[in-house]
């Protein structure tokens with residue numbers, strides 16, 4: 001028995017080591033560290049002006065600082081974002097290497113279409129059916145909602161609250177601000193107060209912190225969140241669609257988080273669980289608790305058993321001595 005236990009322990013450790021090394025190997029397969037370092041270094045040239053630092057200590061005189069103030073890019077946010085490993089000049093193609101920048105440099109900025117052709121087509125088709133397409137098609141583009149210097153989409157995040165905060169900031173930026181709404185609204189359209197429209201939802205503001213607008217305002221289905229924003233007639237209003245065991249949030253907000261678990265589970269399943277159970281590997285709290293409980297019980301059992309034996313032994317000795 002102790003031999004078998006030792007064998008499993010060693011095997012378990014071996015598998016855990018492989019489990020640690022494989023993801024590391026996968027990471028290394030991304031853009032090479034040299035390429036990333038090169039882009040980072042090149043970006044310093046732009047950050048020399050387009051940062052708080054640059055604004056405080058401009059590298060050259062006679063810059064339009066008032067204008068520059070509205071054109072800052074936050075370095076930590078940028079580097080953590082989905083496009084953060086790029087050189088700025090990957091998208092700001094020509095005309096920005098020197099200052100003053102060339103007059104029509106902005107015309108050369110890459111579009112989503114340039115790099116994400118297939119996805120962008122699909123999304124554009126969904127957007128064309130969206131509430132915003134009817135009157136605002138010429139005012140809306142992908143960058144109306146997506147800031148390429150900060151975007152980090154759900155599937156690259158690991159905390160629901162952060163996803164909710166990021167995505168709702170997009171919608172509330174207009175729907176909770178008279179000023180911004182008016183800039184985009186068709187003529188004379190008054191912004192409907194967001195709390196009044198949703199007064200049937202208890203504690204609407206609490207909901208905004210825990211679920212996204214798109215949870216209720218997009219159709220279900222598909223392998224990617226739809227960009228077809230639904231109007232009041234088609235938006236979700238049934239409480240049980242979320243407040244139930246089979247919550248629709250599983251395929252919405254928690255889709256990627258669940259998928260991440262699954263990927264881990266699938267991997268762990270095939271490699272680890274086929275032979276051993278490694279506590280923590282399944283990321284299944286219930287199972288883990290049961291296993292930890294069993295281990296504790298076994299230990300306790302051994303201790304109680306030993307204690308009883310000692311006790312019985314002493315009792316027997318006493319009896320004999322009597």
Ligand code: HEC
Pocket residue numbers: 045046047048049050059060063064065067068071088089092096097099100101106
């Ligand atoms: C010496 C300071 C300086 C450097 C270096 C600099 N910029 Fe600028 N940039 C500015 C200022 C100031 C503006 C405001 C508009 C103007 O005065 O041309 C600006 C404007 C811009 C704009 C907005 C242009 C528009 O038409 O709306 C972009 C995009 C931009 N810079 C990108 C870059 C990139 C990318 C780099 C690095 C390759 C860079 N800049 C390097 C100072 C700088």
Ligand code: HEC
Pocket residue numbers: 043046047050070071072073078083086087088089090091092109110111143148149
């Ligand atoms: C993945 C592509 C991409 C990368 C990488 C990128 N940008 Fe941009 N940037 C854009 C797009 C697209 C716009 C235009 C947004 C719009 O249409 O309003 C933009 C706009 C800007 C502007 C104009 C002001 C604004 O916020 O609208 C500045 C300044 C700027 N970028 C600087 C930078 C700097 C500095 C870097 C590198 C640290 C960088 N960008 C990296 C795509 C990119």
Ligand code: HEC
Pocket residue numbers: 082083090091110111112113114115116142143146148151153
């Ligand atoms: C210069 C090329 C380039 C441009 C321009 C560009 N992207 Fe990307 N984008 C990429 C690459 C490369 C990735 C990383 C893809 C990956 O990891 O599989 C990425 C990742 C993303 C992601 C993360 C999710 C995912 O599928 O990995 C989103 C969202 C995204 N881009 C949206 C946009 C949007 C919106 C625009 C236009 C406003 C845009 N991108 C413009 C190259 C680009």
Ligand code: HEC
Pocket residue numbers: 112116119120123124127132140141142143144145146152153154155163167170214224225227
């Ligand atoms: C009305 C605002 C809005 C507009 C306009 C918009 N998006 Fe989005 N987009 C969102 C929101 C909200 C999400 C969800 C972000 C997330 O996954 O965290 C999203 C997600 C995405 C994703 C990630 C999808 C996924 O599940 O991996 C991509 C890629 C993307 N958008 C590209 C685009 C492109 C390209 C355009 C222009 C054709 C565009 N978006 C226009 C709001 C918008």
Ligand code: HEC
Pocket residue numbers: 131132134135136144145170171172173174175180181184185186189192213214217229230231232
């Ligand atoms: C850039 C500003 C802006 C952003 C960002 C934005 N909206 Fe809108 N939205 C508007 C305007 C303006 C209207 C009014 C359009 C009209 O009347 O044709 C509107 C209309 C709507 C409507 C229909 C309501 C009506 O009055 O007809 C819904 C639903 C909606 N938006 C939801 C969303 C959601 C969900 C998001 C985030 C994914 C979002 N919006 C992001 C500006 C915005």
Ligand code: HEC
Pocket residue numbers: 168171172175192194197198201207208211212213214215216217231232233235236237
């Ligand atoms: C729990 C689901 C749910 C959430 C979350 C939600 N909505 Fe709604 N929303 C609805 C429903 C249902 C209606 C229709 C209400 C009615 O008919 O009175 C609606 C109505 C609207 C309208 C008016 C639509 C019209 O056609 O007049 C706008 C604008 C809107 N929502 C924007 C948002 C924004 C922005 C958010 C995120 C801050 C959001 N909603 C979050 C379900 C939701």
Ligand code: HEC
Pocket residue numbers: 200201202203206207210211215216236237238239240241242243249
């Ligand atoms: C799109 C999904 C969704 C829909 C639809 C939805 N809810 Fe919620 N609701 C949530 C989430 C997520 C929370 C936050 C749970 C948490 O953080 O503990 C919540 C929280 C609540 C709370 C607690 C609020 C607080 O102050 O703590 C109540 C009450 C509630 N919902 C009632 C309702 C009712 C009634 C409806 C239908 C009219 C409804 N919800 C529709 C997702 C939803």
